Amino acid sequence: MSTKINHMKIQVSEPKFWGNEKLYVNDCLDTNWISSGGKYLEQFESAFCKFTNRKFAVSVSNGTAALEVAAYGIGIEPGDEVIMPSFTIISCAAAIIRLGGVPVFVDVEEDTWNINPEKIESAITENTKAIMMVHIYGHPADYNKIREIADKHELKIIEDSAEAHGAKIDDEVCGSLGDVSTFSFYANKLITTGEGGMVLTNDVDIHSRMSAYRNLCFIDGDRFHHEDMGFNYRMTNIQAAIGLGQIEQIDKIIKKKRDIGKYYLNKLNQINGLKLQVERDNCFTTYWMYCVQLKSGEIDAKTVMNLLKKEGIDTRPFFKGLHLQPALNGHSRSVGAFPVTENAYNYGFYLPSGMEMTEDKVDYVVEKLKSVLITLGYMNNS
Numbered sequence: 188m189s190t191k192i193n194h195m196k197i198q199v200s201e202p203k204f205w206g207n208e209k210l211y212v213n214d215c216l217d218t219n220w221i222s223s224g225g226k227y228l229e230q231f232e233s234a235f236c237k238f239t240n241r242k243f244a245v246s247v248s249n250g251t252a253a254l255e256v257a258a259y260g261i262g263i264e265p266g267d268e269v270i271m272p273s274f275t276i277i278s279c280a281a282a283i284i285r286l287g288g289v290p291v292f293v294d295v296e297e298d299t300w301n302i303n304p305e306k307i308e309s310a311i312t313e314n315t316k317a318i319m320m321v322h323i324y325g326h327p328a329d330y331n332k333i334r335e336i337a338d339k340h341e342l343k344i345i346e347d348s349a350e351a352h353g354a355k356i357d358d359e360v361c362g363s364l365g366d367v368s369t370f371s372f373y374a375n376k377l378i379t380t381g382e383g384g385m386v387l388t389n390d391v392d393i394h395s396r397m398s399a400y401r402n403l404c405f406i407d408g409d410r411f412h413h414e415d416m417g418f419n420y421r422m423t424n425i426q427a428a429i430g431l432g433q434i435e436q437i438d439k440i441i442k443k444k445r446d447i448g449k450y451y452l453n454k455l456n457q458i459n460g461l462k463l464q465v466e467r468d469n470c471f472t473t474y475w476m477y478c479v480q481l482k483s484g485e486i487d488a489k490t491v492m493n494l495l496k497k498e499g500i501d502t503r504p505f506f507k508g509l510h511l512q513p514a515l516n517g518h519s520r521s522v523g524a525f526p527v528t529e530n531a532y533n534y535g536f537y538l539p540s541g542m543e544m545t546e547d548k549v550d551y552v553v554e555k556l557k558s559v560l561i562t563l564g565y566m567n568n569s
């Protein structure tokens with residue numbers, strides 16, 4: 188039990204390099220293929236296409252750039268509106284604003300913290316071009332309902348799978364569902380390239396627009412003539428080498444994450460008054476981070492997180508709603524009220540969930556969480 192782990196610092200997440208990552212990186216260095224050309228980029232993109240059942244993949248420098256490249260790919264232009272959840276990272280809104288578009292926020296669902304499909308239709312206007320669905324904390328958004336609305340109103344779907352490598356809904360893998368789909372490979376993600384991202388599509392024209400935008404909109408045959416302005420959002424061969432080593436391990440990683448998630452679930456289920464991540468019947472979640480939310484109106488998340496920190500346990504707060512961000516004022520639109528997002532921010536946080544977690548470490552975290560909640564009078568010592 189936890190007595191084995193006295194006074195240990197438990198990080199919220201640490202990457203793990205189990206496979207060929209070092210071998211492939213050394214090969215890049217030995218052969219001088221260190222920049223944005225080389226066989227690992229091709230191999231990583233093609234492995235990711237296979238993993239997500241996609242025709243085309245465009246590797247990029249991070250998951251934020253991936254969203255912007257995706258939005259450009261489907262043709263988001265000044266004045267276009269994209270409906271998205273309020274409970275997500277600012278990257279989602281920034282991608283649209285950078286192209287002159289307007290992010291439109293709606294509230295999320297109680298049980299998954301994903302965009303609430305019931306809120307989408309009232310946010311649609313003649314300027315709406317797309318819906319961005321974000322699979323939060325590794326649990327798929329309600330794709331079937333979102334697709335129905337998108338098809339009815341002829342809207343595109345941008346699918347942000349940054350937190351959901353390998354998650355599934357109705358046996359369809361996340362990253363295969365949107366007209367364009369994106370991933371992040373930041374160090375805390377299921378697979379990492381240090382920094383990195385990927386955009387996927389089955390559409391040849393979207394793929395060619397995205398490839399151009401990632402690479403300064405150079406044109407084949409007349410390289411330094413530019414019809415549009417892109418960015419340098421290229422991934423390097425070294426990053427792709429790490430990514431290839433990681434994706435070769437993906438089944439093992441997903442299994443480990445699910446084992447940690449289910450072990451937490453089993454332990455935390457016993458604490459009354461904690462809202463836990465559900466796994467809906469038609470979904471396969473990857474428990475990217477193990478999330479808990481306290482009852483509203485009592486102690487807030489920060490109080491609990493600070494006390495856990497004193498016990499050496501690292502946690503992270505939930506997102507603050509995008510509708511509350513001063514930086515987005517005047518650049519975005521909010522539709523309806525946001526009680527679910529606001530409660531999640533005030534009362535939610537996530538626990539250590541990385542690849543280094545063992546059952547002993549989870550036991551330790553749960554024991555310390557319980558003792559903090561007892562100290563604060565949130566639960567009884569029974």
Ligand SMILES: Cc1ncc(COP(=O)(O)O)c(C=O)c1O
Pocket residue numbers: 249250251252275276278279321347349350371372373383384
């Ligand atoms: C849902 C979501 N989308 C996009 C991103 C952006 O990814 P990156 O940090 O690689 O830019 C993140 C980052 O964690 C994320 O959680």
